[in-house]
Structures are given as C-alpha cells and as structure tokens.
Amino acid sequence: MREAELDALVVSDPANMNYLTGYDGWSFYVHQAVIVTHDRDEPVWVGREMDANGARATTWLAEESIRSYSDDHVQSPYDLHPMDFFAEILEELDAEDARIGLEMDAYYFTAKSYTRLQKNLPDAELDDATLLVNWVRVIKSKQELELMRQAARISENAMQAGLDAVGEGVPEYEVAAEIYDSLIRGTDEFGGDYPSIVPLMPSGDHTGTPHLTWTDRPFERGDPVIIELSGCRNRYHSPLARTTFVGDPPKEMRHRAEIVVEGLEAALDHVEPGVTAESVERAWRDVIEKYDIVKEDRIGYSMGLGYPPDWGEHTASLRPGDETVLEENMTFHTIPGLWFDDFGVELSETFRVTSNGAEVLAEFPRELFTA
Amino acid sequence: MREAELDALVVSDPANMNYLTGYDGWSFYVHQAVIVTHDRDEPVWVGREMDANGARATTWLAEESIRSYSDDHVQSPYDLHPMDFFAEILEELDAEDARIGLEMDAYYFTAKSYTRLQKNLPDAELDDATLLVNWVRVIKSKQELELMRQAARISENAMQAGLDAVGEGVPEYEVAAEIYDSLIRGTDEFGGDYPSIVPLMPSGDHTGTPHLTWTDRPFERGDPVIIELSGCRNRYHSPLARTTFVGDPPKEMRHRAEIVVEGLEAALDHVEPGVTAESVERAWRDVIEKYDIVKEDRIGYSMGLGYPPDWGEHTASLRPGDETVLEENMTFHTIPGLWFDDFGVELSETFRVTSNGAEVLAEFPRELFTA
Numbered sequence: 001m002r003e004a005e006l007d008a009l010v011v012s013d014p015a016n017m018n019y020l021t022g023y024d025g026w027s028f029y030v031h032q033a034v035i036v037t038h039d040r041d042e043p044v045w046v047g048r049e050m051d052a053n054g055a056r057a058t059t060w061l062a063e064e065s066i067r068s069y070s071d072d073h074v075q076s077p078y079d080l081h082p083m084d085f086f087a088e089i090l091e092e093l094d095a096e097d098a099r100i101g102l103e104m105d106a107y108y109f110t111a112k113s114y115t116r117l118q119k120n121l122p123d124a125e126l127d128d129a130t131l132l133v134n135w136v137r138v139i140k141s142k143q144e145l146e147l148m149r150q151a152a153r154i155s156e157n158a159m160q161a162g163l164d165a166v167g168e169g170v171p172e173y174e175v176a177a178e179i180y181d182s183l184i185r186g187t188d189e190f191g192g193d194y195p196s197i198v199p200l201m202p203s204g205d206h207t208g209t210p211h212l213t214w215t216d217r218p219f220e221r222g223d224p225v226i227i228e229l230s231g232c233r234n235r236y237h238s239p240l241a242r243t244t245f246v247g248d249p250p251k252e253m254r255h256r257a258e259i260v261v262e263g264l265e266a267a268l269d270h271v272e273p274g275v276t277a278e279s280v281e282r283a284w285r286d287v288i289e290k291y292d293i294v295k296e297d298r299i300g301y302s303m304g305l306g307y308p309p310d311w312g313e314h315t316a317s318l319r320p321g322d323e324t325v326l327e328e329n330m331t332f333h334t335i336p337g338l339w340f341d342d343f344g345v346e347l348s349e350t351f352r353v354t355s356n357g358a359e360v361l362a363e364f365p366r367e368l369f370t371a
Numbered sequence: 372m373r374e375a376e377l378d379a380l381v382v383s384d385p386a387n388m389n390y391l392t393g394y395d396g397w398s399f400y401v402h403q404a405v406i407v408t409h410d411r412d413e414p415v416w417v418g419r420e421m422d423a424n425g426a427r428a429t430t431w432l433a434e435e436s437i438r439s440y441s442d443d444h445v446q447s448p449y450d451l452h453p454m455d456f457f458a459e460i461l462e463e464l465d466a467e468d469a470r471i472g473l474e475m476d477a478y479y480f481t482a483k484s485y486t487r488l489q490k491n492l493p494d495a496e497l498d499d500a501t502l503l504v505n506w507v508r509v510i511k512s513k514q515e516l517e518l519m520r521q522a523a524r525i526s527e528n529a530m531q532a533g534l535d536a537v538g539e540g541v542p543e544y545e546v547a548a549e550i551y552d553s554l555i556r557g558t559d560e561f562g563g564d565y566p567s568i569v570p571l572m573p574s575g576d577h578t579g580t581p582h583l584t585w586t587d588r589p590f591e592r593g594d595p596v597i598i599e600l601s602g603c604r605n606r607y608h609s610p611l612a613r614t615t616f617v618g619d620p621p622k623e624m625r626h627r628a629e630i631v632v633e634g635l636e637a638a639l640d641h642v643e644p645g646v647t648a649e650s651v652e653r654a655w656r657d658v659i660e661k662y663d664i665v666k667e668d669r670i671g672y673s674m675g676l677g678y679p680p681d682w683g684e685h686t687a688s689l690r691p692g693d694e695t696v697l698e699e700n701m702t703f704h705t706i707p708g709l710w711f712d713d714f715g716v717e718l719s720e721t722f723r724v725t726s727n728g729a730e731v732l733a734e735f736p737r738e739l740f741t742a
Contacts, residue, residue, distance in 0.1 A: 173562025
C-alpha cells in the first residue's frame with residue numbers, strides 16, 4: 001500500500017478477504033469487502049447484517065472491526081446500494097478525501113459498486129489496486145502448503161474415482177457424482193471443501209472445448225475423456241488433470257499423450273528459483289516443436305486459495321512474455337494439452353517451487369488411461 | 372430495449388447469456404457477454420477463443436455471431452483487456468456512438484470492464500441496464516417450468532439423502548458428500564447439474580449464521596441442523612430447506628418449527644395472481660406476530676435459471692415495500708425462518724404462481740426432523 005501510495009484499500013475478492021482476515025462463507029453473492037488502512041491494527045470487515053455472525057465465527061477481528069449493512073440494501077427496490085454504507089465507513093475511517101485502492105477487475109466488484117463509491121466520495125481519489133493482495137499471496141507459507149498437500153491427497157482420490165467410473169454406456173453425470181462424492185468425502189483423515197471450479201470432463205468431440213460441464217450423454221466406445229478437478233481444503237486447491245479413453249486408444253492418440261507427458265516433464269524439470277515463468281513454457285514448447293506441433297496458449301498459472309469461479313490467482317502465468325522470476329514456495333498449476341480437430345489430450349500437475357526444483361503435489365501416474 | 376431507449380445491450384450475467392442464446396459453460400471466470408442490437412436477428416456472443424467452441428456447441432447462433440478474443444487478453448501482463456475487443460465489436464456493430472446498456476451491477480461485469488469500455492468508446496452513452504433481462508425472465512415458459520419440476524425431483528432425493536446422513540458423530544463433510552452425490556446423480560430418469568450455491572448446512576451454534584459451509588466437525592447430540600440445497604437441471608433450480616435435530620428436540624424448538632410451518636403455509640395460501648409480493652410476506656408476518664415474534668428480513672425471491680454464486684434473479688422479493696404484482700408462472704423460493712440466540716429453524720418451498728394459487732414444486736413433509 002505504501003509503495004502504491006494508497007491510504008486505504010478496499011478488498012472485495014473473497015480469496016483476498018480470506019487471506020487478510022480468515023473470513024469464509026458463501027456470501028460473495030452480496031457486496032462485501034474488508035477495508036485496510038495504515039493506522040488501524042486490523043482490517044474492517046464490511047458485509048450484510050446476516051453475515052456478520054459468519055465474520056465473528058471465522059475471522060480473528062475484534063467486534064468493532066465487524067460492520068454490517070441492513071437487509072434493505074440487498075438487491076434493493078429502494079434507492080439503496082451497499083456501497084452507500086461502505087462510503088459511510090470510509091468516512092468514519094477518515095478516508096473520504098484519501099487515495100483509496102479498489103480491486104477494479106475483481107469478480108465481485110461490479111461497475112455499479114465503483115460508480116456508487118465515486119458518487120458518495122467525490123473528494124476521494126479512487127485508484128486501481130487490482131491484484132495488489134494477489135501478488136502478496138504468490139509465495140505460500142508452510143501452513144498454506146500443508147493445506148495444498150492435503151488438497152492433493154483429495155485430488156488423487158477423486159481422480160481415481162473418476163477414472164474408475166468412466167465406461168461405455170455410463171452417463172457423464174454419474175462420473176461427475178462419483179468425483180463430487182470423493183472430493184467432499186476427502187480422505188480417511190479429513191474432509192474436502194467445495195472446489196472453486198466444478199469437475200470438468202470434456203469428452204468425445206468436445207475434448208477441444210475445455211469448459212463445458214457434464215450432461216446426460218452416455219460415454220461411447222472411442223471417446224477420449226479429459227478429467228480436470230481439484231481437491232480443496234480450507235479453500236486451498238491442488239488441481240489435477242488426466243485423460244482417459246473408452247476402449248482401445250488409436251496409436252496416434254497414445255503418441256500424442258506421450259508427447260504431452262514428455263513436454264510436461266520437461267517443463268517441470270526446468271523449474272527452479274531464478275528462472276522465469278515464460279522459460280518454463282519455453283521448455284514445454286521446445287518439446288512439442290520437435291514433433292512439429294505449434295501451440296501458443298499459456299500452460300499454467302499461479303494458484304492456491306480461491307473461491308468460485310476460479311482457483312487461479314491471476315498473477316504469474318507460464319506463457320511467453322511473463323517474466324516473473326520463480327521463487328521458492330510459489331505454486332503453479334501447469335496444464336499443457338494438445339488439441340486437434342478430432343481429439344485432445346491433457347495432463348496436468350500442481351507443483352511448488354523448491355530450493356532447487358519442483359515438488360509435484362499429487363502422486364498420480366502420468367499416462368493415457370483406458371476405460 | 373426500446374422502452375429503455377437503448378441501441379445496444381451488453382449482457383454479461385451468465386444466466387442472461389444462457390437465456391438469450393443457450394450458452395452454457397464454466398467460462399464466466401473470464402470476461403464474456405452477448406451483445407444485442409435492434410438490426411441483427413440474433414445476438415453476438417463474445418468471449419475467449421478457447422470458449423468459442425463451447426458457444427458453437429451450446430448456442431443456436433450462426434458462425435458469424437460467435438466472436439472471440441485471443442488468449443493474451445486473459446489476465447494479461449500486457450496492456451490488454453477483453454473490453455478492448457468488445458469495443459471493436461461494438462464499433463463493427465455501429466454502436467460506437469450509440470446508447471449502450473450495461474449490466475452495471477451484475478457479478479461478472481467488473482468496474483474495470485466499465486472504465487475500459489468508457490475509455491475505448493468515448494462517444495458512446497453508457498447506461499445502466501442492470502436487471503433488464505432479469506425482469507423478462509420473471510415469468511417462466513412451459514419448458515422452463517418442466518426443468519424446474521425436474522430440479523424439484525432432484526431436491527427431494529438430495530434432501531432425503533442429507534437427512535438420512537445426519538447423525539451424532541458424523542462429520543459435516545460426510546453429509547455434504549451424500550447430498551452432492553445425490554444432487555449430481557439426480558433421479559433414475561435424468562442426472563443433475565451443479566447448483567449455483569453449494570449445499571448449506573449451518574448447525575449447532577451456527578444455525579443463526581446462514582452462509583457458513585461445512586467443516587470436519589462431527590454433529591453432536593443437541594445440534595439443530597438446517598439443510599438448504601437445490602437440485603439443478605440445465606441450470607434451472609428448485610431450492611428446498613428443512614431443519615433436523617440430532618437427538619430429541621426441546622419442546623420450545625418443536626413449537627418454533629410449528630410456527631414456521633404455520634407461517635409458511637399462510638404465505639403459500641395467500642399466493643395468487645394479482646396480489647403483491649409484499650402481501651405474501653405480510654401473511655407470514657401476521658402469523659409470527661400472533662406469537663409475539665418480530666422479524667423483518669425478506670422471506671423469498673424470484674428465481675429459476677442461475678450460475679454461481681446465486682440462483683436468485685435479483686428481481687421481485689417477498690418483503691415489505693416490494694409492490695410487484697404476482698402473475699401466473701412466476702416462481703419464487705420462499706424461505707422463512709426464525710433465529711434466536713440459541714438456535715434457528717428454517718423451512719422453505721419453491722412455488723409457481725398458478726391461475727388461482729400456488730403450485731409447490733417439491734413434495735417433502737413440512738416438519739422438524741430428527742436424527
């Protein structure tokens with residue numbers, strides 16, 4: 001905040017709210033945020049009255065740091081908006097004529113939230129502080145890594161459950177049900193939290209369409225099926241993707257899967273503190289270019305703590321042009337894939353940058369599976 | 372749009388995008404929208420390149436109506452934003468100096484999206500069109516109602532699975548896993564889609580904290596447990612809430628549950644075309660006031676089609692001051708509850724306004740359950 005010359009910061013990204021205060025609840029469908037100022041020892045949580053008890057239950061904040069607006073502000077038929085209340089709190093915090101940082105491109109900070117704050121605080125200077133907290137989150141603490149390793153255990157179980165369930169004639173939703181059951185049941189030692197993205201399982205003609213969700217369609221002999229999922233533990237994720245095939249995969253598909261594994265492993269081998277994010281992608285691309293394949297999407301991103309609709313942090317990406325220098329305890333999901341007109345193959349790993357390489361969080365065979 | 376004097380409309384709420392074009396995919400974590408103009412027969416879908424195949428697979432749009440931006444616009448380290456591409460499309464549609472409606476308070480239309488469009492289209496007049504499409508969605512078609520009835524079948528199964536699973540010593544996540552499995556497995560005839568809100572199950576001291584999600588805590592004898600969930604079918608919901616008690620409920624709790632049922636049924640009995648939304652809430656409040664209970668939250672809202680984080684439409688609410696006149700085939704989730712310092716009781720129903728009353732979508736006993 002000092003570097004960005006901000007007097008106050010309004011943090012509305014639920015993952016950032018959690019990171020700063022511990023706040024956790026499915027309440028991001030109404031306007032809420034925590035406000036950070038220099039002269040207070042702790043942030044102020046501001047949300048809906050009904051959720052103030054949730055703030056008391058999940059944060060370490062003192063009672064005077066939990067402030068809530070009445071229900072008539074929610075989806076209001078009156079001329080009331082939660083940001084009217086936020087403006088009052090900012091005035092109380094002597095920020096009415098301050099430089100206030102806003103997460104301008106965060107999911108739940110709407111255009112209306114911005115124009116309403118502008119109107120209510122005409123003397124304030126509203127600045128874009130998108131990703132300011134996200135960049136702090138890039139390097140994980142020991143406790144965060146422990147939660148991500150627990151999430152990886154859940155991912156392994158759920159991936160096995162998904163691969164076991166896929167079969168000729170089995171409807172896609174049944175596989176999704178098995179995966180979900182496993183994601184939430186977790187392990188023998190601990191349960192799972194809801195993932196920020198639902199299990200994705202593009203299959204058949206749709207393996208080149210990564211974000212479709214399951215349907216009633218039964219899997220057919222000859223279907224490639226990509227499963228991408230993540231276990232979640234106290235909102236920390238460890239995503240994992242594998243590809244399976246219903247029946248005996250064509251030789252060409254086995255070959256492409258081998259290329260993806262080779263490229264993925266080249267990328268992982270390249271990881272160590274001091275190398276750039278773009279050079280990790282380059283290591284992958286060097287492999288596929290040997291096979292005359294051209295693909296220019298990013299192959300990974302920094303991630304960890306998250307709420308729907310995304311577990312990504314929106315900070316460093318493994319792609320050309322991203323010169324972020326890797327440091328110990330950064331964590332990435334690397335998800336290279338090859339998509340062709342007929343089918344796609346995808347395998348992913350979540351890894352931590354160690355002092356001299358990469359720790360892959362999940363232990364799961366890297367191969368094309370068959371069902 | 373004509374009434375609002377809009378030349379163009381940028382629709383970024385995923386539920387509204389689905390309503391207008393059929394588009395369905397877990398891609399709302401990147402900027403996307405459909406653009407409606409008067410002189411085109413169909414909207415233009417605009418999204419990420421990787422998701423254009425999803426638009427081809429799920430919408431009825433012609434190829435020239437599917438436009439996509441390259442991946443370097445996504446969480447870009449360059450000075451690129453998806454709204455730069457949107458501005459180009461709006462120029463192509465001759466809307467660069469038009470009156471353009473924006474969903475200013477929709478979840479995924481960020482403050483940055485707005486300021487970036489402003490910068491790119493200095494001659495356009497950007498207007499607030501929040502809820503314009505949502506209000507069109509208020510009255511459901513026969514096909515929409517059929518999907519909501521299917522969702523209700525799923526809700527019944529999932530509620531039964533949840534109530535069966537709650538018990539002394541059972542960790543909360545196990546109950547959540549049973550509910551999720553049932554929500555996705557659906558019925559013998561069809562599968563379930565992911566609900567827009569995860570199953571909520573505040574228990575023990577937290578029954579007054581409605582939006583906390585499950586933990587590893589085992590249920591204890593003496594815990595009240597509220598289960599709120601919704602089956603989902605092709606993105607249409609039919610939410611349902613019930614309360615159970617681990618052990619033998621205190622007499623006072625049974626009594627409060629009876630009051631909630633009486634009030635809920637009074638509200639349902641009051642429903643018919645021509646009455647106002649606020650009068651339905653009044654019917655509930657008349658009942659609880661007989662018992663000297665004062666509670667002023669809204670007790671329901673119009674709903675149906677939805678994506679995370681909400682299945683509500685943000686249009687009509689059952690609360691004081693909402694003078695929306697009920698019409699046939701409107702659908703509401705009414706969720707009255709009584710919370711006290713020690714515990715809360717909640718029972719809900721999803722209903723359709725019929726020609727002369729209310730059709731409750733789920734068939735599930737209205738009582739306090741025990742586990």
